[in-house]
Amino acid sequence: MNFIQTRGCDKNTPLSVTFSQAILSPIASFGGLYVPENLPDLGREFLNKHVNSSYKDLAFDLLNRFEIDIDSYVIKEALDLYDKFDNSENPVPVVKVKENLYISELYHGPTRAFKDMALQPFGVVLSSIAQKKGEHYLILAATSGDTGPAALETFKNRSNVQVACLYPDGGTSDVQRLQMVTEDAKNLKVIGINGVFDDAQNALKRLLASEEFKKALKEKNILLSAANSVNFGRIIFQIIYHIHSYLELVRQKAITMGEKVYLNVPSGNFGNALGAYYAWKMGLPVEKIIISSNENNVLTKLIKTGKYDLRDLHVVSTTSPAMDILKSSNIERVLYDMFGYKRTRELMQNLEEKNFYELTSDELAQLQESFDADFCTGDEGKVYIKKTFQKNGYLMDPHTATCMKSYETCSDPKIKTIAYSTAEWTKFSPVIANALTGEVDAQDIKALASISNEAKLEIPSMIKELFSKEIVQKTVIEKEDIEKEILKFL
Template sequence: MKTFYHSTRGKDDLVTSKQAIRAGLAPDGGLYVSDRLGEDRLDPRDLADRSFHDSARWVLGRLLGDYSTEEIDECVRAAYAGNFDTPAVVPLSRLGQGWLLELHHGPTCAFKDIALQILPHLMLKARSGDEEDVMIVTATSGDTGKAALAGFAGVAGCGVTVFYPEGKVSDIQHLQMATQAGSNVAVCGIEGTFDDAQGQVKRIFADAQLARRLAERNVRLSSANSINIGRLAPQVSYYLDAYAQLLRAGAIAAGDEVDFCVPTGNFGDVLAGYFAKRMGLPVGRLIVASNSNKVLTDFIGTGIYDRRREFVKTISPSMDILVSSNLERLLYYLADGDCEQVARLMSDLEEKGCYRLPQALHERLRESFDAGFASDEETRSTIRRSWEDEHVLIDPHTAVARCVQERIAGGGHQRVCLSTANPYKFSADVLEALGKDPQGGDGFACMDRLQELTGVGAPSQLSFLRDAPILHDSLCAKGEMTHFVERACARAFK
């Protein structure tokens, strides 16, 4: 059965999931959603015997209904069969009184690999029989960029252009992008924040004149950010797999609720958990963990979303975000599909910088979500305590989540903290959190010192970067991003 999608801001134009994935963003600026979410519900008793691959097939088969069973199976095998350093893909381990879901075992050592290793394959299936080239245009706060570059490099008929905020990602994150090889890839730092980059990318998608110019060259744009449903859908799989692992460990019985604490900035990672809950997974509370850019904490607490605040540069840079794009999808479902209401809220955010939820919607939000934030000092303390007390090395984003999870009272459920990145992506900050002065060393000097201190080896995916040549050093103002995209298209599709 085909699964049709439409914009969060209007239901007039229905598209298939393949068309939604190719487009990335709806023409009116909204995000693609399906009204069939939750019609097909899983039975928790079936999960214990499922592998990650099995869960991914089940999820994608329900959310991307116009892909055949054979197409989904091919995409899952291509993405996960040999690209992760553990057969489990997302292993679950003990951490204190709770659990740690390790989402960083892919080629770029971040949770974005779960989706961005499969998105290129989904995109190719969506393009089948179409001669049109696709340029992926993405803004990144640190991890999406490299994961998108690694996923789409060398993919026939596709190019990828990544924009990141210059000086606001870690040394290793920057090197991961700057050293990416491939004739179809382009990387550019911008003067500003991730929100500046993301906002301009959305304007690029809405630029009708640019679309016409690119169409003359047989090129269209799409996205690898979680605004693309093809990026969001695969992330639902690891919530099901975490539950399956808890069943196999004897930690829960089928039907028991499980809480998940998620470090997030753009809201896609935790929204995937909400999708899983709508699809029948026994999810108790979804805890949204933020750093000092705590716009989501304030929103969930008060019902007021207000981005008019000072941007704070933190040691968890992938969460340094003030405009959480994926929240729009949640608003659509909370409002029972009221597109006009969603459009009004998004208009208020664009024009006024804030909006207030009606009381009924805020109450529905609070039924599923809790929230909290951690300062840099609290984050460092959590990293140090996790190492000294339990000999578990975690990165700053995971530490934010653990800190928030411990602060919010539990309801007797098992609790899973999502670990979204390998600590060696942030060696200097982790080293400092363990009480050692980085002494101004670069990412690799800090990586070496952290290995010596802990005896935990750095992943080869990161350590090889020290000898990789810099291939991308472009910088531009946000107003120049459109021109950069056009030049990237000209290079990629000669």
């Protein structure tokens, strides 16, 4: 399968590229992204075939349906990393929380967040391609809190790759920050910036498109790629768990095969939701995809009004910081799928030049056929955390809590909903401790102990150990100095 470009093709790039080319150089013509030329049509036959399959068998077959140019032994090695999750037989448990609401837990990997689902195998694949080609790559990662730890974990000490990870200083939880700044592998560089996630992501996109930066790297015999969800190598692994979660409901006899469900996705950069959209387009029986946001609710406004309006907007710091994002990169891939490359380029240029675009009424109607949305404030989220724990015995993090409101406002209660839990409670313990016990401004280490005592839950060893590790990565800079700092690292 080949990959094409969301904003059309300029004269400097080929009309289509292979999967390996798309993940090695993820930014396409005119600043666009790569998408599959065609999506595989899975149909009922594929679902029936895998109703009793392991997660790895499902994943291997799905990747084969994309006909990606990666050797089978490399794919198997990449998927074997799921064996290191909490339960090697089922790395993504799906848990019933209340009548017709099920939570797909995506956080049972090494960094306790959903980014492990895609980044663990992605690291093996990209490093393998680089070694096979005899090339060396700089992998850029911009993080609002979860991509960074997962990218660093998967790439540490891998051959032919170095990683520069950008995060907003003060814009992540303590645990997320510690997961990054205690990494000591020599091929990793963690850079805090005085700014917000959008600043980090804008810097990443600028560097990926900068011929001058690429020339400076070339002088060091280094090529450039990215670990963010602008890279389709991330997205392809995110499609899998939506299909798995549906099959889990079939296995649990919660639904019959072919019965439609809602997929309720907490969304920041929209990669998780895009995976759901592609799974639906490939044949998964879905009623609608529900987008759950926090106070940075640009996606809610887009889906409700057709307007993507960033004029006079600034990122608001919330209790769900991984979603503190205004420019959701992967919405572009949905625009392309629905409206084609010419309209996508026009809309994205308007956003870049004017901080605004607006869909026509027909385009909005088409978007709303697939998506609905609502947003949840931090205070509302804490109420949902406490209420769900007390009434249903289920403890969730503040990102997952945003799904609870949209479950109430956007779903038909007669239809089953799969909501996605993107992080373990350990990643955002001060917010959860405040929700459960009322304690205020507790540091993570104290809040973890409080929740552990209240909920009778063990703190995982990989989280406990963070607080005694040496802080190795101490760089915090102005956003204007990012390029200079990266070149100094190299």
